[in-house]
Amino acid sequence: MTAAVSLTDVNKVYAAKAKNPIYAVRDFSIEIKAGEIIALLGSSGCGKTSTLRMIAGFEEVTKGAIRIGEKTIHTLPPARRGVAMAFEGYSLYPPLTLRENIAFALKSEKLGSAETNRRVEEIAKLLELTKHLDRYPSTVSAGQQQRASLGRALVRKADLYLLDEPMGQLEPQLRAILRGRLKRYLREHGLTAILVTHDQTEANALADRIAVMEGGFLQQFASPAELKAAPANLFVGTFIGEPPMNVYEVAPAIANGRVSFRAQGEELFGYEPGALSDTVMAQLAKQKSVVVGVRPADVVMKPLNGGSGATAEVVSNQWIGDQTHLESAFGDGVIVATLESRFPARTGEKLSIEVPPEKLHVFSTEGPALAHGSRLAEQGAT
Ligand SMILES: Nc1ncnc2c1ncn2[C@@H]1O[C@H](COP(=O)(O)OP(=O)(O)OP(=O)(O)O)[C@@H](O)[C@H]1O
Ligand SMILES: [Mg+2]
Incomplete structure (x- = not known):
């Protein structure tokens, strides 16, 4: 199921015809190995979500190409890309319970109800959601909604998982526990994943390699250790490491x-x-x-x-x-x-x-x- 991913000279320009176009992502190239977990790390507005949304197909690629394995995907409709995404803003269906929200992601796999339920329960357990499964999004906390959104992405079978700030709403203890479980889950199933975060600890703990972005540009793509030992430029040098260099x-x-x-x-x-x-x-x-x-x-x-x-x-x-x-x-x-x-x-x-x-x-x-x-x-x- 899992596959290598490549982005080649990907650009995203919003309002291209306006007087002041917004260059959100610029000449972004990256090669991700099958089974690799990578993090996109950078400050607010640097282009992380835009990059994920182009891969998932919710934003058009202005210029450039995206491939998964041998397949060029950036011209396909989202449903045919084999990509599962957990959104920054959760976007759960309000009339459905958390259980139904997560199960909804399995619709296209046409599993029986027993198998659907088994998969939903497995993911709920992983994310400490078992007790809340039969509640509606409007009656649970932001952190619980966020975990349901993450569950909805993880429950699917996909070639690539895109996780946009999947734990931003959680308190530090739960965040640390789920970080460990998420990593084990991705590894055990050999999944390829791109995680967006502005938390360095999270990026270091979860990712094999980190892509540091700023102003739409990729600054450096390297292992956490290499980013610390050999930052490519002054931005990466001062951005990575706490307290700063x-x-x-x-x-x-x-x-x-x-x-x-x-x-x-x-x-x-x-x-x-x-x-x-x-x-x-x-x-x-x-x-x-x-x-x-x-x-x-x-x-x-x-x-x-x-x-x-x-x-x-x-x-x-x-x-x-x-x-x-x-x-x-x-x-x-x-x-x-x-x-x-x-x-x-x-x-x-x-x-x-x-x-x-x-x-x-x-x-x-x-x-x-x-x-x-x-x-x-x-x-x-x-
Ligand atoms: N739909 C849109 N129309 C116009 N500009 C947009 C749109 N979406 C994002 N932008 C702009 O593109 C740039 C990159 O935004 P993006 O959402 O990718 O950043 P981000 O790295 O995910 O930030 P954050 O950490 O705050 O989520 C920003 O300048 C943003 O204002
Ligand atoms: Mg974002």
Whole structure:
């Protein structure tokens, strides 16, 4: 049943003939493997729902092609695409109970009533809906409606499942439980799925690969680990990761193999000869100005007399239950650091800040990544 999916140069323009057309999705290309779970992640309005609706057939593709397996589907009517979708706005039928709503999705499969009921009950159990099955949409909570909508998509047999913010209305505990169950269900049945979310934790937990979108453009399509280790550009670097990456615009000054990253003449980070690879040093030598990025978990803080890094002054030190968040004045801005243990620093205390060379991210001021640690970024190589 399950199949690979490809989108090739897909574009969506709304109000194309109006004075100000809306370019919702631009030149979007992606190859999804059979059985893969991917997430579309991005801020509100970046084009996630438009992409799903084009795949499902509820919006026309302005330009480009969508295939499932060998079949070109973007010209077919929705019912013939083999795609099941759970909508952002639930869209349940008000005169039908949740049970009937979910069973309705099975109509075209022409199962007997016993098998229909068995499938509906199985999905209801998975989504903690058993007790509410015989109620009407208007008499249940938003979270219950949302789960029924998800159930209606999952109960069907389809080549591809499109889930638009399927758990946005749920409280964190239930969300975490259902996340686990949804993943197990998709995996056990070997289903291919595209999940839309703006929750990074959800994307990381569920998806094999994440497509990060912004302004209608695909920014990067990679595994959660790769997005963190090697963000393709400054947008992905600062968008992925909580708290966000610290970034500083600096001038790299190289002398005798040592590189000094300076802002307003003051060194923020310095690396001795050999700390960064020759290829990265050669790349830096070509740049007048770059943006360096440091993840909060990668900041190393030492007492002022024990370190050789630039000085930072502690502004706030908070223990948030399982992590320390330390914010310090640094350069002409701040640096945020996280630690897994408590850190005994008081407000006003001065610390030495260092970042291990392998943890340093360097971006061009236009955005594309130049290097991650000693690894030259793909774009940086050109
Ligand atoms: N039917 C429509 N007509 C005109 N513009 C639209 C239409 N639907 C969406 N848009 C616009 O297209 C862009 C992308 O919208 P889309 O719904 O795909 O975003 P999204 O990533 O799903 O956002 P959210 O996270 O808020 O759901 C937005 O600028 C939106 O205003
Ligand atoms: Mg949306």
